[in-house]
Amino acid sequence: MDENELAMLGDSVREVLQSECPHDMVLRHVDGEDLREPLWRTVKDLGWTALSAGEEYGGLGLGPDALALLYRELGTALAPVPLLPTLIASELLYRFGNAEQRSEWLGGIAAGERRVALMQMGATPLRLVRSGSSVKLYGTAEHVLELKGADLALVLARSDEGETARVMIHLQEDGVVAFEQPLVDVTRSFGKLRLDALQLPAGRVLGGPQLEHAIACHGTLAIAADSTGGADTILALTVEYLKTREQFGRLIGSFQALKHRCADHKMALVAAEAILDDAVSSTAADQEAWPDLSAAKVAASEAYAALAQDAVQLHGGIGFTWEHVCHLFLKRAKLNQSLFGSTGWHLDQIGRQLAA
Amino acid sequence: MDENELAMLGDSVREVLQSECPHDMVLRHVDGEDLREPLWRTVKDLGWTALSAGEEYGGLGLGPDALALLYRELGTALAPVPLLPTLIASELLYRFGNAEQRSEWLGGIAAGERRVALMQMGATPLRLVRSGSSVKLYGTAEHVLELKGADLALVLARSDEGETARVMIHLQEDGVVAFEQPLVDVTRSFGKLRLDALQLPAGRVLGGPQLEHAIACHGTLAIAADSTGGADTILALTVEYLKTREQFGRLIGSFQALKHRCADHKMALVAAEAILDDAVSSTAADQEAWPDLSAAKVAASEAYAALAQDAVQLHGGIGFTWEHVCHLFLKRAKLNQSLFGSTGWHLDQIGRQLAA
Amino acid sequence: MTDTIPAPSTIEQTESPLAFKEDLGAFRLALRSWIERTVPKDWRERHCGGTAEEFARFQRWWFDQLRAARLANSHWPVEWGGEGLSLAHRIVIFEEMARAQAPSAEMFVISLYHLPATLFAHGTAAQRERFLNGVVEQGEVWAQGFSEPNAGSDLASLRTRAERKTIDGRDVYVVNGQKTWSSFGMFADWYLLLARTDLTARKQAGISYFIMDMRAPGVTVRPIRQITGESEFAEVFLDNVEIPAENLIGKENEGWSIAQSTLAAERGLIIFEAVERMAIAFEREVEMGRGTWMKDTAYLREFSALYVKMKSIRLLVRRMLKEVERDPHMGGSETATYIKLGFAVLLQAYNEFMLRVSGFDAQFEKPAIRSAGHHTANRFVDYLSSYSWTISGGSNEIMRNVVAERILGLPRG
């Protein structure tokens, strides 16, 4: 996509979310008025589920630049929409699936008919046993992202011989037991699957270490983009508050200590955005461009977490209340720090690369 | 010593240093007007060299509380006096030396007739070979603290069998080759000794792992105390500057961002002092009280280094000039961070103790 | 989750560990045994989550047990009905309570610390008689009414109004306004209220300090839901509330300095318990973290640095207690300021660290243990509730101003 098309996509995503997912609706979602399913219908109707699938499967075949833009806006809106694992699954199938796998799942996923949950990278894999044309899975799949309401789940499994693979579970048909594991950040959701000795056709297996790498790349990019969107928004809200709140007969935004903290946050955010933009370009050019993505995630999620933590402090008492939107940013920021590789893990990736 | 005696000792040390070692004299020392030898004569005449030796050797037999007080004042004055290794040697001989060793060296050291240099803990040991009533030393002793002008040096050595020991070298008599290794912080001094296959009587060896522990304790306490003294002083100078310097038509000390930084520095200093005071008491009660000392050194030297770094910044251009005293605090603070165990090393000691 | 512990209607004095207080070791053993006999083994499981009323009932029950053993106010001076326990004894109490993971009497903090400190120094004999006894004999709950929606950090700009009138021959103050951030205000019997009595005076000058009955007509209490999801604080609306004139503390228009002088040290005392509990928590973290995050050098080093900070706050608290021993009626000392700022920063940093190194386990929504202070077994709730120290009772920013201006003498902005 060229710059103009990207800008148009961005505008349209932003408009949709501003009308379908304003912050006060997210606050009501937190209080139980579900926004997840309505938003899913919206993104399905708008074809966002088809962003990363190839055109032959009804997809738009868009690259990391368009995805980063989408994820940034989702972060801005704090959107509780379970889109991320579906888009990751779509990319995986398109890049690594065989013809049957593509034709079985890709159309439905791109059309938004089938929603996919994804077991987190780095979670303890299930045990995979192959026998002829079928496989068996043993164990419990923890940390399955957006399991709630999903039709499919891509779980991580490893054979005794050390083969690592992803296996597609049909949640309704395969008779597995799903448990919800609600998160503090209710704009996202985790679950777990118990599937002791579940027998499945061998065609359910998507294999290869490149798969985990692709998941890590897509997930890392998504969380980094989500973080810059969230950080930008909570900074703007905080600056706005500082411009209107008075204490000691002055606008508190005129107190230099608070100003310098805001300046440092802004600096960190701008730095993160620069790295993310560059990582997106290099990923578009070369899907193995890994350390850039780690750097982007470290910079963005750390900037977001520090900023969101300080935003509550800068808002004072009002920021400590359930009714104010501050805590939603804080909770999403703290989750972002650990999703798709913690900061420590990503720094170690960078360090290994540097020391190599 | 009771509180009153301690206070009197503190007052007298402070008065002496204010008159014999004011900051402008230290600045001249930095420019080559030696203050080291005059100060050594002063501390010798005043009997400070005898502080930690037993009374039977002409010493005062004072404990860690008196030593901490002395070291704090030396830090305040940035005193370029090579007292620390001499006092450590005095404590070691008194606690661990045999009767002959004590009688050979302790009197002269306490009287200030013999100045001792000390190889840093953790430096690469010399090779020690025992044969009958003599020992041989091989190699080069690096990082010997206050070697310049010293009469004796306590070097670290290890035998092939793994015995770790300290060996006393008579610098004039033993015919070793000494090199000065000037430091950026010219208020202290390092040197190295080349002594390939130096044969010495076995009575020169002070043995046992407890020796290294005692060195570490004394050194750690000294540097922690030095750091609180230095930090307190450079903070006071900085606050004073902020109260008089004007920019933008206001005293710069009224800018809240600078005020909050000063407040954080003060908080860190007060915290370090609390830990050091406690470590001094526990060391007085129990000379094995190790993690307290590590905590004291971490807190004090980190507070000092952060403060001294910011002090130059808060002074602006004037703090960046050679003529201003700021840089002397910064250089001493940065050296203190690595003397007698770096911050990382001490944190690891605490961590090991916690995890044990 | 049910709560079947009966709230005793009358308190009978039980055998108290204080009988052994002459010998510190024996006292410790007696206390340990008392805790074991008294605290239900499963209280943490039973008070994980639950309603606000269950929390309050359990708090009252626990306070009753403490009162029955004369432990509740054992830190008060003997002349005011306490035991005047030494620093060493109080450390023993906090240590044993923390090690046994006994409940924390959170709901009675104002009753046990702020109220007595205020009345010891500034109360009338009648006020002390009535209200200190009310705490010890009735287990009365007190809350504090200082902050207002537009007077948070800038407390001196409060607008709640108290007008002196004579109504039906009684001298009363009629109060109108709105207070906020009153801890456990919804359970309180009494209220320490700051209100403006002189509209013409500037800022701090026209403020008075009152004792207010929370059941008086015109008082409306509304819980505030915090970012943890719980409601520990309340808003309090005051609509022509009448306070008898004898419930004025100190002189009219002098409330500000009374409140300021008595409260700094009291915050330090509350931190005493909190930081002793944190010290014990470090030991538990080591047990739990040994197999996981502690294997990471960088995390262990970060943890060790937090340990150093924790140690410094403990030592500063001890220093303050010695200062208070020397001068029981001291105002807000420098030490108390350092303790407040240092503890708030540490509490947030420590909980942020634990949240970060605990991975996804800490991200799951789950009920927090109530009455467990800052150690609810829910990392995220502990992290979030650390703001109640960094924002309230003088925010970090206010404390830094105090250090810079009052202690270092830097000019006002």
Added chain:
Amino acid sequence: MTDTIPAPSTIEQTESPLAFKEDLGAFRLALRSWIERTVPKDWRERHCGGTAEEFARFQRWWFDQLRAARLANSHWPVEWGGEGLSLAHRIVIFEEMARAQAPSAEMFVISLYHLPATLFAHGTAAQRERFLNGVVEQGEVWAQGFSEPNAGSDLASLRTRAERKTIDGRDVYVVNGQKTWSSFGMFADWYLLLARTDLTARKQAGISYFIMDMRAPGVTVRPIRQITGESEFAEVFLDNVEIPAENLIGKENEGWSIAQSTLAAERGLIIFEAVERMAIAFEREVEMGRGTWMKDTAYLREFSALYVKMKSIRLLVRRMLKEVERDPHMGGSETATYIKLGFAVLLQAYNEFMLRVSGFDAQFEKPAIRSAGHHTANRFVDYLSSYSWTISGGSNEIMRNVVAERILGLPRG
């Protein structure tokens, strides 16, 4: 230590790598070969320590070589005598220079960046003709006279006075005052001077911008010794110095806005070279640190975090260069502000880290390599000299004010 490299009296054009500029790969190889032919292998050893004069002589020699190959001002637009090199070419130059550890033309920073930026936008044709040619053809050294002892961060309160007079029929400005922190002022031929021309106007309004001959009567230059022990800066005393009226840049009393608008972007360009050199230095650190501090997980993680910050500054510089490409006469953009603040903070943090992990080796006094930018092979000197970025040219504090007020729109204090 001696310095026997002869300073050529006349510059003859040598074979230039620019002949290959159409093909970026070929350009890189040609440049690499030019550096290898031109830069003495042992220059770092020979310029370790040494006198100020030796430094200056070597700088002039190096600048002569760059001029002879038309590389010195190759970043200038073609219309002003440069080569108008693309971003990609400039990165190649910085990369190859940094990898080869070639000297840095430190003494010519004002000549190559601030002077042309100012004259491109605000100079007269005659000024551009005379002074740009002076740099390219004579290798003239320029310094900057902005700060004063009482006008550091608050530059607008400067007090140096310039009065317009007619002396012997010549229109001149007579200047009196004192300037400070002029980099390499003791070697400068010319001076970019800010002085007050209207005493009645407030602050910024009455300031004008001049070109001053450093050899004019009444100019006294005194080196300032810095905390590194070296003297990179100078104080400049101005006693009835006469500046011809044609050396006024722009209009009278408009000097402030000219200086501000042209300088922010120029600082970014200087950082371009500095941060590219830092990027290469990271590679060297890895080579050197592999056996020592890099084995420590915590240090390696800290190093990686610094790497991330370094990367961000490099990318911001690229963004700014694209902005400049779109609008060559842009004023101080937001990006330039971020680059200045971010680089200063990074440079200090990076050097503090390297000093800390290098142990005692970094604590020894030893001569620093001159003309090596911020990579003198002396960790302590590198650390100390990082203040020249955090304090001067707009201190970190000033830059934070700019971000908060001009970019975020927070109210002035």
